Amino acid sequence: ASQDELLILGQTLRLREDPFLVPPEDCAAHDSRGGVLVREGRIAAVGPADALRAAHPRARVEDMGDALIIPGFVDCHAHYPQTGIIASWGKRLIDWLNAYTFPEELRFADPDHARAQAELYLDLNLANGITAACVYCTVHPQSADALFAAALARGLRLCAGKVMMDRNAPPGLTDDPRRGHDESAALIARWHGRGRLGYAVTPRFAPTSTPAQLEAAGALWAAHPDCLMQTHLSEQPDEIAWVRELFPEDPDYFGVYEARGLAGPGAIMGHAIHLTARERAALAETGTGVAHCPTSNAFIGSGLCDVAGLARSGVPVGLATDVGGGSSFSMLATMRSAYEISQLRGAPLHPAQLLWMATAGSARVMRLDDRIGRLETGLEADLVALDLAATPVAAQRAARARDVWEALFATMILGDDRAVKAVWSGGRPMKRPPGA
Numbered sequence: 001a002s003q004d005e006l007l008i009l010g011q012t013l014r015l016r017e018d019p020f021l022v023p024p025e026d027c028a029a030h031d032s033r034g035g036v037l038v039r040e041g042r043i044a045a046v047g048p049a050d051a052l053r054a055a056h057p058r059a060r061v062e063d064m065g066d067a068l069i070i071p072g073f074v075d076c077h078a079h080y081p082q083t084g085i086i087a088s089w090g091k092r093l094i095d096w097l098n099a100y101t102f103p104e105e106l107r108f109a110d111p112d113h114a115r116a117q118a119e120l121y122l123d124l125n126l127a128n129g130i131t132a133a134c135v136y137c138t139v140h141p142q143s144a145d146a147l148f149a150a151a152l153a154r155g156l157r158l159c160a161g162k163v164m165m166d167r168n169a170p171p172g173l174t175d176d177p178r179r180g181h182d183e184s185a186a187l188i189a190r191w192h193g194r195g196r197l198g199y200a201v202t203p204r205f206a207p208t209s210t211p212a213q214l215e216a217a218g219a220l221w222a223a224h225p226d227c228l229m230q231t232h233l234s235e236q237p238d239e240i241a242w243v244r245e246l247f248p249e250d251p252d253y254f255g256v257y258e259a260r261g262l263a264g265p266g267a268i269m270g271h272a273i274h275l276t277a278r279e280r281a282a283l284a285e286t287g288t289g290v291a292h293c294p295t296s297n298a299f300i301g302s303g304l305c306d307v308a309g310l311a312r313s314g315v316p317v318g319l320a321t322d323v324g325g326g327s328s329f330s331m332l333a334t335m336r337s338a339y340e341i342s343q344l345r346g347a348p349l350h351p352a353q354l355l356w357m358a359t360a361g362s363a364r365v366m367r368l369d370d371r372i373g374r375l376e377t378g379l380e381a382d383l384v385a386l387d388l389a390a391t392p393v394a395a396q397r398a399a400r401a402r403d404v405w406e407a408l409f410a411t412m413i414l415g416d417d418r419a420v421k422a423v424w425s426g427g428r429p430m431k432r433p434p435g436a
């Protein structure tokens with residue numbers, strides 16, 4: 001049996017409690033010479049390297065040296081069809097959707113295009129240590145088929161859904177309440193629970209759905225309560241004003257979703273920047289999750305989300321690239337951006353809070369915190385070895401670090417995919433160190 005055991009050695013860093021609720025220094029366990037034992041795709045033990053070696057002498061050893069072994073990154077909000085239009089200049093939300101996003105999404109009617117982009121997207125994720133994600137496809141069911149098939153072939157944990165839109169979008173990108181419901185239901189039957197896949201009911205956002213479509217989405221989610229539900233909330237002021245015009249009967253933007261059964265645990269609101277006091281309280285009371293999308297919020301000019309305030313009030317918060325409104329596939333760059341936004345708000349996030357959001361926080365938002373997101377026995381072995389000295393400048397800064405947080409923080413700020421030395425998904429190697 002030990003033939004099937006893998007022992008990954010390096011520094012280990014475990015976050016055992018939520019650093020938004022407990023002082024960050026009290027949450028963590030760091031071992032400068034630790035190890036993670038993997039058996040049958042799961043974490044079988046975490047402990048000191050020497051003790052694990054002695055107890056499991058026949059395990060295959062992968063020694064990552066001084067690299068930091070952490071859980072794989074979890075991106076709780078991304079649009080894989082926007083891979084091709086990432087880094088598009090100058091527009092703000094509604095114009096950006098019309099000018100760049102919708103024309104690109106039209107191309108996903110072609111299953112070959114969808115397949116190629118799905119493969120590219122997952123390859124980029126793995127290069128960056130993202131081992132799980134919650135993803136928007138396009139309105140076309142074949143766009144979801146392509147992504148699910150590619151993720152299944154790689155054994156990845158992934159949630160996704162076909163976008164539902166029945167107004168305020170080009171004709172080639174709309175469905176209708178019945179069709180959106182039925183096509184989504186067929187995708188649930190085809191993919192939900194297969195391998196490590198899950199379905200997310202995906203009404204894009206209130207402006208592109210009629211009340212009837214949001215109701216149909218709510219009914220579908222109620223019929224499949226172990227699916228996720230993802231949408232966008234309060235990203236830019238004009239969008240919020242538009243929602244007020246389109247839904248005059250509802251109290252506010254989040255109220256539009258609440259009234260149609262689109263709130264609660266397993267619901268993921270992208271952005272959630274410009275909220276009223278009522279909306280904040282309602283997010284917390286309902287247990288609705290928030291995907292913090294800092295690079296996107298800076299890039300599209302949306303604003304500074306009070307993610308720490310939401311977390312402290314009990315809202316589950318995760319970190320998200322929001323590719324391609326977001327400007328990077330790197331969760332390190334995304335943590336840097338979250339840090340910069342917290343500085344602009346006057347309250348810098350601690351590296352433990354950044355790491356938590358990028359792993360356990362996103363896992364909780366996706367209701368997968370009993371399976372992924374932490375270095376704990378029994379969880380799936382989705383792991384990253386992070387090289388804290390991947391470039392000369394990072395190496396120099398790490399050498400001056402007084403503790404692991406300083407060294408890790410330097411790589412959050414300076415790092416990119418070169419710092420992601422090795423990646424495992426369910427214990428299987430997905431990226432290997434150069435030369436290995």
Ligand code: GUN
Nearest residue numbers: 079101204205232296325
């Ligand atoms: N709101 C509705 N759709 C989108 C999208 O694709 N990206 C972003 N950033 N916001 C949205």
Ligand code: ZN
Nearest residue numbers: 079232270322
């Ligand atoms: Zn988005």
